[in-house]
Amino acid sequence: MSKSNEEFEGRKKIEGTLLNTDYFLREGKAVIELFFWTDAGKIRIEDDNFEPYLLVEIKDNERIEGIVKELEKIRNDEKNKEHYVTKCEFVKRRIGLENKEFIKVIVNRPSSVPALKGIIRKTKGVKEIYEYDIPFAFRYLLDKGLSCFNDYSVSVEEKNERLMLKRIQEINALNSAERRMPNAIGIDIETFVSNEDEIKPEKDPILMISIYGEKLKKILIAGSGKDTEMIEWCGNEKAMLERLFEIINAEQPAIIFGYNSDSFDMSYIARRTELLGIKHNEIEFKDSSKGMPIVKIKGYAHIDLYRYIRIAGGRGLNLENYSLDEVANKIIGKGKNDLNPLELSNAWRENNEKKIIEFAIYNLNDAEITYELGERFLPSISELSRLICLSPEDVCRMSFSQLVEWYLMKRASQEKAIIPNKPESEESYERRKRRFEGAFVFQPTPGLYDNIVVFDFRSLYPSIIASHNISTETFTNKECEDCYTVPDKNQGGFIKKPTGLVSKSIKDILKQRREVKARLKKDLDEHEKSLLKAREQGLKTLANSMYGYLAYERARWYCYECARAVASFARYYIKDVISKANKEGFHVIYSDTDSIFITLKDKTKEECIDFVEQINKELPEEMELEYEGFYKRGIFVFAKSFDKGAKKRYALIDEDGDINIKGFEVIRRNWSEIGKRIQMGVLRRMLEKGNPEEALDYLKEEIEKIRKGEVDFKELEIRTKITKNINSYANISPHVAAAKRAIEKRGKIGAGSIISYIVAKSKTGKNERISERVILPEECTKDSYDENYYIEKQIIPAVESIFKTVGIDIESALKSKESQQTLLGFYSD
DNA sequence: TACGGGCGGGG
């Protein structure tokens, strides 16, 4: 049928990106609503042609007609709500390895599923019920094979000014480069604070709200003043909130970004709106939880970046904490303005317009960095959303295990396999107690090594799952010929055919990832590149989370035997490589989980590469040992209080002089900069020339400088976070003492702020506790800081194990050269 | 050593 014909029949076609879905009830019947982002903005389309259901497994040898008759009689009316079974249909599903017929029990409305599930389960002849806890909007996407952030062409019919869905079809033509990106805004609020320990919407009003979008930069203030292009003085809070809804309604952003906005901004706005009796049709908040709040806004994708970054997005970014300032600095290179938001209340009381405007700018800056963080993370969120078939506001609040689970639910649905039920809480509790042996770590012999080659298995755990058909339904305890047998004895095995759901999913993820990586090698524009990178990351996340998911006690596809087997295969393969390497005359110095470190000695790099090739010929198809790199030197240090090498604590230097450090605590906040710097300096000198004496000379020079007062005081600062009100600390630790001192000198310091202090010499000569000797950075002078504290408590511990590794006892080395100076035993704490 | 409870971010 041609396009004009369709239009002639009262239909029209809309092309757009699916953003999210929801549903509501009209005359007791569920109506799905789909929100699309199109060239003309946001469009809402309804579909009232989808019914809620659950699946029933029938007991063997039961007469199916009799059961259907019973099921169709089920009715349970409560509190003005009627719940009943409308009809039954027969469907084929795979359960475990078996194909069976199930009864699809269709009910009158979504909430009838939980309302009736108990009665249905107890009906005579019913063995088990399934898929009774799948959210309705997700069920719709699954059954229709739709996914958020995909592009669709939709035929719609206009009915009572509503657009009703008639046909929907994916448009494959739009590749990532052409994909439209939805418009978004960032939001941030500032509130009045009457008591800093307890900020509640019941007593403290919102003072200002900032909205930041590509073309929108606005600060609304709940007071009176002179408007500017950016600042709108709304008179009072009620008018300000009404104005906020008006702006959002006019702007129609697809996405609203906030930072900690589930717990704070959005729930605060929702609560104040309620308290002030503001009527608004534009925005509907749905606080959908009892514990930690989740605020959903109907028709908008509200994304709380704090949650996303905390759970998923912030991995591997070396964040000290998840404050907006820290996160924004690390990710987009700019942070919050230097202003204490608590002081806004004072400015407000004093009606200090100039100061209030300063805070307004501060407020907008927060909305701006929130928006920019959102822009940065939207590709990952949208790609995960596409991959898993969930709305962006759902994926951004999920843990890795949940992401994996929803992905498997999608895959199961595509394969017409039954989605297993969640475990009861007792079952989860029992599962939690089960342990198994983890990864293999080779205890290194401490020392400095030359010419190190590192190999590692590419995606070791995922590739093991893929190549041994490890899946919940393929595990078997029986002896079988056509099986992958777990290397550890009496741990069963996995049948080779058919491919299990978990294994098949991961195989597919790995394949997709290889394809994306191949595409990324081509010359692409920035937009497409960022989307493909995000997809690649999303696939990696899913693949790497599968192993943990199998052992996760609340997983639907939980499989203790599978997780145990993955670890067992991993140990088997890595040990196999180690023994083969040793047999070939390589010297293995270290190995951890999926990597192997060898020293070349009389071998060449080429021989190493040949060795890897040989190993790969013998490995299963999905598995691969990779040549990771060559390092000209490496140091493996002693473990604290052990006479053996520490696992996971080493440093390597490559041929370009870049140092790769593992396990040295160089990034801890409560270490002074000087300790970190000297540790790094010592490591560098050891690794560059392989000469410990040079490192020792460097250390002595640095210690000499500390003694002479030739240090940058900034390097002496120790930073610790004040987590609660300063008066509620029972023990006065150094940072609390510092905070008290700072309050005396500079005024209030709230919970959550980071306090910096420096340890000073005793003034009385009595050697008091550190907490009695802390000073603030601005008080520090050449003579005031305690050089012995820094040398013994900050420098020595940082380098001690490094020197011990090369046979230098740092205490005696320093003592002998510093003649009279006794370094240790001097200090008691 | 096990566990129970609270916190994180936000103002």
Add this chain to the structure above:
DNA sequence: GTGTACGCCCGTA
């Protein structure tokens, strides 16, 4: 609403 985070740190028995 066909779904209820989670991992860490602290104090206490």
